[in-house]
Amino acid sequence: MIKPILKQFETLREQGRKAFAVLIDPDDVRLDEFPLLLQRAEKEQVDYFFIGGSLITQFHMGDIIALIRQHTRIPVVLFLGSNMHVHPAADAVLFLSLISGRNPEYLIGQQVVAAPMLKKSGLEVLPTGYLLIDAGRQTTASYISNTTPIPNDKPAVAACTAMAGEMLGLRLTYLDAGSGALKAITPEMIAAVRQSVETPIIVGGGIDSAQKARTALEAGADVVVVGNGIERNPDLLPEIAATVRHYNAQYA
Numbered sequence: 001m002i003k004p005i006l007k008q009f010e011t012l013r014e015q016g017r018k019a020f021a022v023l024i025d026p027d028d029v030r031l032d033e034f035p036l037l038l039q040r041a042e043k044e045q046v047d048y049f050f051i052g053g054s055l056i057t058q059f060h061m062g063d064i065i066a067l068i069r070q071h072t073r074i075p076v077v078l079f080l081g082s083n084m085h086v087h088p089a090a091d092a093v094l095f096l097s098l099i100s101g102r103n104p105e106y107l108i109g110q111q112v113v114a115a116p117m118l119k120k121s122g123l124e125v126l127p128t129g130y131l132l133i134d135a136g137r138q139t140t141a142s143y144i145s146n147t148t149p150i151p152n153d154k155p156a157v158a159a160c161t162a163m164a165g166e167m168l169g170l171r172l173t174y175l176d177a178g179s180g181a182l183k184a185i186t187p188e189m190i191a192a193v194r195q196s197v198e199t200p201i202i203v204g205g206g207i208d209s210a211q212k213a214r215t216a217l218e219a220g221a222d223v224v225v226v227g228n229g230i231e232r233n234p235d236l237l238p239e240i241a242a243t244v245r246h247y248n249a250q251y252a
């Protein structure tokens with residue numbers, strides 16, 4: 001039996017293994033070209049698809065998930081900007097609470113509205129402390145959520161925020177510089193969070209080279225997420241997949 005996804009993340013963390021998640025922004029998917037990416041992802045042993053966006057204007061999330069099922073066995077995890085984007089055909093949902101911000105709507109409001117729907121959906125719910133980190137420019141997620149990201153040179157703020165999230169019972173920590181970030185999260189910040197919590201750590205935003213992925217993994221990320229970088233340059237997918245495989249072969 002395939003382990004639930006939270007258990008998979010916790011096992012990675014316990015064993016020192018790493019995983020690679022490809023972020024699919026539904027609005028940027030061309031359904032005719034998508035199977036090519038999927039075949040590549042399957043061949044390169046991508047571990048997860050994260051799917052979602054701050055805004056979704058194309059109503060084809062169901063078609064996207066159906067194509068993923070047709071071409072791969074890679075689990076699909078919803079990464080949502082809004083409770084209106086929930087789709088029951090996925091495997092799991094990152095149940096984000098935006099704990100770096102002070103906007104109650106994104107700390108608990110969206111979650112209250114989504115809860116009954118999620119309970120019925122059969123989706124695995126992954127309680128996640130979500131931290132937006134300054135990216136060198138305003139990102140869609142910080143604009144839409146109306147929250148101030150944590151300054152990227154303040155690792156202690158991120159560490160204390162993650163710690164509080166863990167104490168509140170959140171099981172995953174997601175450090176996100178935001179999609180298309182100019183600056184990826186510093187290794188100092190990732191390491192400070194790693195020393196402060198036991199939860200698996202997901203890191204994303206602005207990872208547009210294999211070297212940046214490796215830096216995040218070495219600093220303590222358990223899962224790296226790449227979206228824009230692969231949209232711009234599909235050859236980055238095999239490069240990052242090889243980096244993660246190499247890391248796992250070397251250290252696990």
Ligand SMILES: CC(C)=CCC/C(C)=C/CC/C(C)=C/CC/C(C)=C/COP(=O)(O)OP(=O)(O)O
Pocket residue numbers: 025052053054055079080081082083093094095096097098106107110111114130139140141142144145178179180
């Ligand atoms: C789990 C439920 C029910 C809701 C979550 C609602 C919360 C708390 C969201 C957090 C804030 C937020 C708006 C996050 C968005 C995260 C995301 C999917 C980012 C992907 O990138 P985009 O922000 O779409 O960037 P682009 O502008 O590059 O498309």
Ligand SMILES: O=P(O)(O)OC[C@@H](O)CO
Pocket residue numbers: 023176177178179180181203204205206207225226227228229
């Ligand atoms: O698109 P990129 O910059 O890779 O960001 C991935 C994800 O963490 C954004 O929320």
Ligand SMILES: [Mg+2]
Pocket residue numbers: 025027052053054055179
């Ligand atoms: Mg988007």
